[in-house]
Amino acid sequence: MTGWEPTTGDCWGGRPIARRIADCAPRRRVVVTGTIVRTEVAPWRGVRSYICQVEDGTGRLTIVFGGPRPVPGIVEGAQCTVEATALSDGGGLVLWNPFYRFEH
Numbered sequence: 205m206t207g208w209e210p211t212t213g214d215c216w217g218g219r220p221i222a223r224r225i226a227d228c229a230p231r232r233r234v235v236v237t238g239t240i241v242r243t244e245v246a247p248w249r250g251v252r253s254y255i256c257q258v259e260d261g262t263g264r265l266t267i268v269f270g271g272p273r274p275v276p277g278i279v280e281g282a283q284c285t286v287e288a289t290a291l292s293d294g295g296g297l298v299l300w301n302p303f304y305r306f307e308h
Contacts, residue, residue, distance in 0.1 A: 209305075211287060216233035219233065221234070222234045224236065229297075232289070233289055234286070234287065234289070234302075236286060237260060238283070238284070239260075239282070239283055240284065241258065241259050242257040243255070243256045253269060254274050258286065265290075266297065266299070267286060267298070270300075284306050287302055
């Protein structure tokens with residue numbers, strides 16, 4: 205997403221920002237940089253979506269983009285930074301339509 209810069213402060217909405225996947229929790233703002241390790245178009249909460257998995261060396265996190273089409277550049281092996289508020293989803297955590305930028 206061009207022109208977007210990740211939040212740089214320590215807190216967002218009075219809560220600490222998780223900067224590693226291992227530190228993520230529901231309703232907590234997340235700003236992590238990692239590698240896309242899996243992508244697929246599949247249903248999420250009844251809607252066909254583009255679903256990705258990102259790893260940062262401390263864990264794996266699911267990213268869901270609304271809509272059944274792949275997001276240009278969000279492919280396996282891509283390095284990116286994502287930012288959103290984590291949602292709880294059946295025992296795991298999901299970032300829904302996060303801000304993102306590619307890292308080179």
